Amino acid sequence: xxxxxxxxxxxxxxxxxxxxxxxGADAASHPHVQSCERCRALLxxxxxxxxxxxxxxxxxxxxxxxxxxxxxxIKEEEEDSAPHD
Numbered sequence: 001x002x003x004x005x006x007x008x009x010x011x012x013x014x015x016x017x018x019x020x021x022x023x024g025a026d027a028a029s030h031p032h033v034q035s036c037e038r039c040r041a042l043l044x045x046x047x048x049x050x051x052x053x054x055x056x057x058x059x060x061x062x063x064x065x066x067x068x069x070x071x072x073x074i075k076e077e078e079e080d081s082a083p084h085d
Contacts, residue, residue, distance in 0.1 A: 005031040013039050020045070 013032040020027040027033060033040050 006035065008032045010036060010039055014042070017046075073077070 007032075010032075013030070013036070016029060020030065026042075027043055033043055
């Protein structure tokens with residue numbers, strides 16, 4: 001595999017694309033994207049799809065007391081399953 005990002009093939013770049021996006025790297029500034037219209041269009045399409053998905057499934061913040069309710073449920077479960085003498 002080529003190590004120089006400028007001389008990467010489209011296949012090599014696309015193999016790394018998920019990792020680039022997953023790490024939060026700015027894939028649009030990658031040297032291959034800067035010189036390859038095909039991969040630039042692919043990245044743009046992926047960004048459009050990701051934005052549409054975020055709008056369909058917005059990130060929801062957990063309720064403030066969520067952890068307390070989880071702990072309480074665990075304690076109740078432990079008490080209910082404890083051997084009774």
